[in-house]
Amino acid sequence: MKPSSPSLPAGQRAAAFTRLTAAPLDVLVVGGGIVGSGVVRDAAQRGLRAAVVDQHDFAAGTSSRSSRLLHGGLRYLEQRRVRLVREASHEKKTLHRIAPHLAQPLGFIFPSYRGEGRPMWQLRLGVKLYDFLCGSGNFEPSRGFSRAETLQLLPALEPEKLAGSVQYFDALTNDARLVLDTLRSAARHGATLANYARMEDATRTGDAWTCRVVDRETGAAHVVRARTVVNATGPWADQVPHSAVKLRLSKGIHVVIDRRRLPVPSAVVITEGKRILFVLPWGERVIIGTTDTDYRGRPEDVAVAPEDVAYVMRTGNEFFPTVALRADDIVSAWAGLRPLIANPDGSPSDISREHQIKSPEPGWWDIAGGKLTTYRLMAEQAVDAIVRHLGAPAQPCRTAEEPLLPAQEAGRYSGILPAPFTREAVEHYVRHEWALKLEDLLLRRSGWHYYERWSSATIEQAADWMGDAAGWTAERRRGELERFQAQARPAA
Numbered sequence: 001m002k003p004s005s006p007s008l009p010a011g012q013r014a015a016a017f018t019r020l021t022a023a024p025l026d027v028l029v030v031g032g033g034i035v036g037s038g039v040v041r042d043a044a045q046r047g048l049r050a051a052v053v054d055q056h057d058f059a060a061g062t063s064s065r066s067s068r069l070l071h072g073g074l075r076y077l078e079q080r081r082v083r084l085v086r087e088a089s090h091e092k093k094t095l096h097r098i099a100p101h102l103a104q105p106l107g108f109i110f111p112s113y114r115g116e117g118r119p120m121w122q123l124r125l126g127v128k129l130y131d132f133l134c135g136s137g138n139f140e141p142s143r144g145f146s147r148a149e150t151l152q153l154l155p156a157l158e159p160e161k162l163a164g165s166v167q168y169f170d171a172l173t174n175d176a177r178l179v180l181d182t183l184r185s186a187a188r189h190g191a192t193l194a195n196y197a198r199m200e201d202a203t204r205t206g207d208a209w210t211c212r213v214v215d216r217e218t219g220a221a222h223v224v225r226a227r228t229v230v231n232a233t234g235p236w237a238d239q240v241p242h243s244a245v246k247l248r249l250s251k252g253i254h255v256v257i258d259r260r261r262l263p264v265p266s267a268v269v270i271t272e273g274k275r276i277l278f279v280l281p282w283g284e285r286v287i288i289g290t291t292d293t294d295y296r297g298r299p300e301d302v303a304v305a306p307e308d309v310a311y312v313m314r315t316g317n318e319f320f321p322t323v324a325l326r327a328d329d330i331v332s333a334w335a336g337l338r339p340l341i342a343n344p345d346g347s348p349s350d351i352s353r354e355h356q357i358k359s360p361e362p363g364w365w366d367i368a369g370g371k372l373t374t375y376r377l378m379a380e381q382a383v384d385a386i387v388r389h390l391g392a393p394a395q396p397c398r399t400a401e402e403p404l405l406p407a408q409e410a411g412r413y414s415g416i417l418p419a420p421f422t423r424e425a426v427e428h429y430v431r432h433e434w435a436l437k438l439e440d441l442l443l444r445r446s447g448w449h450y451y452e453r454w455s456s457a458t459i460e461q462a463a464d465w466m467g468d469a470a471g472w473t474a475e476r477r478r479g480e481l482e483r484f485q486a487q488a489r490p491a492a
Helices: 008-022 034-045 082-098 120-133 147-153 175-188 234-239 306-319 372-390 423-432 438-445 456-470 474-487
Strands: 025-030 050-053 104-113 143-146 162-172 192-194 197-205 208-215 221-231 247-258 267-272 275-282 285-289 330-341 355-361 364-369
Touching (some): 008 050, 008 192, 008 456, 025 372, 034 372, 050 175, 104 147, 120 143, 120 162, 143 147, 175 192, 175 438, 234 364, 247 306, 267 306, 285 306, 364 372, 423 456, 456 474
Parallel strands (some): 104 267
Antiparallel strands (some): 208 221, 247 330, 355 364
16 A cells, blocks of 8 residues: 555645644634534634644544433423523524434433333423423424333333333434534634644733644644633543633443344333433434443543443343343444533532533633533533633624535535445545544444444455555554554444
């Protein structure tokens, strides 16, 4: 394999660092997950000189490891978080409007069992209130099902003590694709983007910040000047210099199985004590999750543990006993972290699922907490604050009206389901979506790793195509294969 000289990705990357350092930025966003991508898109649309850097790949943290839901949060009604539910319910419909290829309305069947969990009357009342909080109406109105109707829809469901069920509507998304398409939109509006670029230090000098950004691909250090800095690093937010964020990390895992093993017609809500898990149809697959356990390790090290898998599978089998799921049914699994806001003593905050935007120093903003569903609103509120601080003329926010991408660009290589496995798709992800490593391609740009049961030969084919597009040497190709195989072993 002959490397091109210079390779297209390398040339694009060099140009990005040139733009980063050429003149002071209005906004430097640190963290290229869902919130950071929303901020840089909004800022660029308003005419600000904006850039985003991430020490890892874009969407490599929480933003590619969620439950993939756009939802108001039905369970938050029990906690009386009405404002959070209302905001998120409006935002899920906004995202469906601006990015229909990444917001698929989905019905959720919530069974009720006599003497256990939420009674039918409470569920019926809850879903009607949920519809009301959506404003002009949910994707479809909620309704109740009798015991017989529920078993007709879900014949494998545990029938003992089943009283009936309710159905409400949220939406399924592709979390990593939502990040990447938001970044593609930001780039169309002039934003500068660099992944594998670590902001190592920042110093307030005059009315701006002087930031040291290291290109982790080459080791080169760059000085970036920015009038404002936004810390949107998710589970890393309390580790960034100057951050005033205090987090409590919670780990959640999901497993993927073949839909033929559990042929659900829509999503199903299952409960284990106070914990809610979802069974989510995803094309030919089903996603089951999530867990909720405290996590105290490095965010980079979060992983699926055997006990996590056992918990999810056991709970699934309690509700669908005749299906009898086994470990060898698992196609893939992932683990992610919820960056929950904590009180100063480290205990969970009462507003842990709401977001927080604070400016502990002039020109510095920390954005923490929140939900995937509300990322656009979080970004709008943050950029509003930045515009007021800068005192400069800026266009009004239009992220709720303008489509994320033009229709002709949105759907070919981006959607709820992975795109077909082709050389053209691989070339697109490398040349137009900043994929530098094999894991960038297989885990986040395409999602093929989570959806397909691939042989080693197919993974090697992907590496060949990516190597041709990126100009890899034979040694680089071999190293990428070894790293991917070590990091992405199937769940045990």
